[in-house]
Amino acid sequence: MITVDGLSKTFLDRTQRPVTAVDGVSFACQAGRIFGLLGPNGAGKTTTLRMIATILAPTAGTAVVAGHDVRTAPDRVRASIGFLTGDTGLYDRMTARETLRYFGELYGMDDDAIGRRIDQLSGQFGMADFADRRVGAMSTGMKQKVSLARTVLHDPPVLILDEPTTGLDIVTTRTIVRFIRQCRDQGKCILFSTHIMHEAETLCDRLAFMVRGRITENGTVAEIKGRHGGGDLEEIFVGLMGGDHEGR
Numbered sequence: 001m002i003t004v005d006g007l008s009k010t011f012l013d014r015t016q017r018p019v020t021a022v023d024g025v026s027f028a029c030q031a032g033r034i035f036g037l038l039g040p041n042g043a044g045k046t047t048t049l050r051m052i053a054t055i056l057a058p059t060a061g062t063a064v065v066a067g068h069d070v071r072t073a074p075d076r077v078r079a080s081i082g083f084l085t086g087d088t089g090l091y092d093r094m095t096a097r098e099t100l101r102y103f104g105e106l107y108g109m110d111d112d113a114i115g116r117r118i119d120q121l122s123g124q125f126g127m128a129d130f131a132d133r134r135v136g137a138m139s140t141g142m143k144q145k146v147s148l149a150r151t152v153l154h155d156p157p158v159l160i161l162d163e164p165t166t167g168l169d170i171v172t173t174r175t176i177v178r179f180i181r182q183c184r185d186q187g188k189c190i191l192f193s194t195h196i197m198h199e200a201e202t203l204c205d206r207l208a209f210m211v212r213g214r215i216t217e218n219g220t221v222a223e224i225k226g227r228h229g230g231g232d233l234e235e236i237f238v239g240l241m242g243g244d245h246e247g248r
Contacts, residue, residue, distance in 0.1 A: 001029060001030060001031045001065065001066055001157065001189030002028065002029040002035070002052065002064070002065050002066075002158060002189055002191055003063065003064045004026055004027050004028070004048075004052065004061075004063045005026050005061055005062055005063065005064075006025070006026055006060060006061030006062075007022060007024070007025045007026070007048060007051055007052075007058050007060075007061040007062065007063055008020065008022055008023055008024055008025070008058060008059050008060040008061050009021050009022040009044075009047050009048075009051060009056060009058060009059050010059045020213055021044050021047045022044040022048050022051070022213045023212075023213040023214045024060075024061065024214065025044075025048055025061070025210070025213075025214065025215050026061075026215070027208050029189050029190070029206070030189060031157070031187050031188070031189045032185075032187045032188070032189070033184065033189065033190070033205040033206065034181075034184050034203055034204045034205050034206075035189075035190070035191050035192065035204065035205065035206050035207075035208070036192050036193075036194060036200040036203070036206070037049070037191065037192065037194075037207075037208055037210055038193075038194060038195065038197065038200050038207055038208065038209050038210065038237065039195060039209060039210035039211060040195055040211075040241070041195065043210045043211055043212065043213070044212070044214075045162070045210055046085065046162055046193065048210070049083070049085065049160050049162050049193055050085075051070065052065060052191070053077070053078070053081060053083040053160050054074040054077050054078055055083075058070070058071070065077045065081060065158055066080035066157055066189075068080060079156075080156055080157055080158050081156050081158045081159070081160055082151035082152050082153075082154070082158070082159045082160070083151065083159075083160045083162075084147055084148055084151040084160070084162060084164055086162060086163055086166060090135045090143055090147060090150075091135060092134065092135050092136030093134060093135075093136065094134065094135055095131065095132050095133060095134055095135070096122075096127055096131045096132070096133065096135065096138075096142075096146045096149075097118060097122075097131045097132055099135065100114070100117075100118045100121070100146070100149055100150055100153055101114055101118065103150050103153055104118075104153055107153065107154040109154060114153075117153055117154075117155070118131075118149075118153075121152070121153065122149075124179065125145040125148065125149055125175060125179070126145070126175065127142075127145055127149065130142050140167055140168065141168050141169055141171075141172035144164070144165075144168055144172065144176070145172065145175070145176075148164065148176060148179070152183070156188075157187075157188055158189045158190075159180075159183060159188055159190045159191070160191045161180070161190065161192050162193045163193055163194055163195070164176055164192075165194070165196070165199065166194075166196075177199070177203060180192065181203070184205075192204060197233045197234040197237065200233075201221050201233050205220065206218070206219060206220055207221060207224060209224075211240060211241050211242075216240045217236075217237075217240060221233065
């Protein structure tokens with residue numbers, strides 16, 4: 001469902017010098033699987049996900065999502081994905097229900113389908129008590145539930161989730177993790193970015209470590225641990241970083 005081949009992105013800094021944020025990244029994620037992209041802040045994870053979601057154009061390489069190339073068929077890629085990122089804002093003056101209805105219309109869903117899906121997701125995420133509350137009056141956890149509901153409203157086959165549990169309390173985190181597992185069981189392809197090692201280890205079918213714009217490890221948890229003599233996943237990752245905890 002997602003095949004990434006030599007994906008790279010170079011930006012110009014303030015002095016117009018090129019800075020490579022993503023450097024020749026390649027991996028694949030299948031239907032019914034969760035692929036975890038792990039790395040510190042600044043490692044290039046979000047830039048990679050934005051290229052796959054067609055928000056940024058690659059400098060080199062490409063990605064194919066649900067059979068569609070991000071370079072040649074971006075509209076079809078966008079129709080096939082649900083993309084959740086930490087800086088995707090909600091409209092403070094709209095209620096959760098209004099937000100979902102608005103995005104349902106953007107997705108081309110009819111009114112009856114939107115209503116059924118809102119009711120389904122409201123129950124699934126425990127949003128009934130705040131479905132008609134304005135977003136500006138919601139807690140962080142409430143907003144994240146609305147954001148995730150918006151992401152999956154049109155029932156896409158591919159989900160791209162950029163650190164969906166960061167900053168959330170344990171109850172909201174468990175709700176979101178449970179939903180991600182349900183989506184995998186329904187056959188969806190899920191690309192999941194995080195820097196929380198324990199969460200990735202228990203949730204993901206395969207993992208890739210990203211350091212300074214490059215993939216340094218790729219495999220199942222057992223395969224990665226086996227290549228590094230066993231032990232703690234976090235310690236393996238810190239070792240691969242070579243002492244550089246800042247990324248790029």
